[in-house]
Amino acid sequence: MTLIDALRVRRSQGRQYIADPLTAMPQGFRGRPRLAAGACGDGCDACVTACPTAAVTPAPLALDLGRCTLCGLCAEACPDGRIGFTAEPRMAATTPAGLIVRPGDAATPVPEDGALARLFGRSLRLRQVSAGGCNACELELNAAANVNFDVQRYGVEWVASPRHADGLVVTGPLTRAMAAATRLAWDAMPAPRVLVAVGACAISGGLYAGSDALDRALLDDVTPTLYVPGCPPHPLTFVVALLELLGRARP
Numbered sequence: 001m002t003l004i005d006a007l008r009v010r011r012s013q014g015r016q017y018i019a020d021p022l023t024a025m026p027q028g029f030r031g032r033p034r035l036a037a038g039a040c041g042d043g044c045d046a047c048v049t050a051c052p053t054a055a056v057t058p059a060p061l062a063l064d065l066g067r068c069t070l071c072g073l074c075a076e077a078c079p080d081g082r083i084g085f086t087a088e089p090r091m092a093a094t095t096p097a098g099l100i101v102r103p104g105d106a107a108t109p110v111p112e113d114g115a116l117a118r119l120f121g122r123s124l125r126l127r128q129v130s131a132g133g134c135n136a137c138e139l140e141l142n143a144a145a146n147v148n149f150d151v152q153r154y155g156v157e158w159v160a161s162p163r164h165a166d167g168l169v170v171t172g173p174l175t176r177a178m179a180a181a182t183r184l185a186w187d188a189m190p191a192p193r194v195l196v197a198v199g200a201c202a203i204s205g206g207l208y209a210g211s212d213a214l215d216r217a218l219l220d221d222v223t224p225t226l227y228v229p230g231c232p233p234h235p236l237t238f239v240v241a242l243l244e245l246l247g248r249a250r251p
């Protein structure tokens with residue numbers, strides 16, 4: 001292949017990276033739920049019954065993104081079409097309360113943390129621990145660093161050792177088998193440090209909430225700085241949340 005051929009190939013491939021993750025909207029993605037205002041039918045609890053993770057509460061209607069696996073069963077079950085899903089990937093929050101979606105709610109940005117922005121706004125090193133995850137969250141986090149999402153252009157990188165990390169990204173429901181290793185990784189990290197819970201499993205236990213096989217004591221002791229919902233989360237959900245938290249979303 002000549003140089004000219006190589007340049008032709010590059011040109012035909014076009015631009016592969018997402019120029020602005022903050023405004024990007026995925027195609028064919030079931031993202032942020034949208035709940036319609038209004039009264040439900042008398043005694044209706046079809047969505048509550050359909051939900052496998054007890055993410056929906058009726059009267060008043062609300063949906064907890066920390067539990068939701070985005071399976072869509074509640075929307076299928078609702079006779080009045082009050083629950084739907086948008087392609088909006090922006091769903092993260094800094095508190096569990098921020099993960100509750102109510103009728104009429106729109107996506108709100110993750111609030112910037114001034115102290116974290118000063119410390120890590122230009123460089124954030126993260127160690128990922130799969131604490132009993134199915135590998136879906138891990139795959140999407142891996143994708144966050146690929147050519148499309150390219151979170152590294154913002155100074156966010158994965159590192160192999162927790163000693164080199166500024167933050168721990170936990171996926172999976174925190175099984176007993178992984179409890180000690182996850183705690184070890186956190187304890188090995190120098191302060192200041194952040195804990196990021198990624199996926200319904202890490203945030204709430206997800207489908208495995210209440211299982212005897214879990215040991216979620218770490219999350220009782222350490223409050224996550226950031227909750228990134230999804231099952232698994234879209235890479236944009238993770239990338240945008242970090243940019244907003246670290247003040248990189250300012251115009």
Ligand code: SF4
Nearest residue numbers: 051068069071072074
């Ligand atoms: S989409 Fe979420 S809230 Fe709806 S049934 Fe599935 S897990 Fe429950």
Ligand code: SF4
Nearest residue numbers: 040044046047078082
């Ligand atoms: S949202 Fe739909 S399924 Fe759920 S209680 Fe209301 S009417 Fe019933």
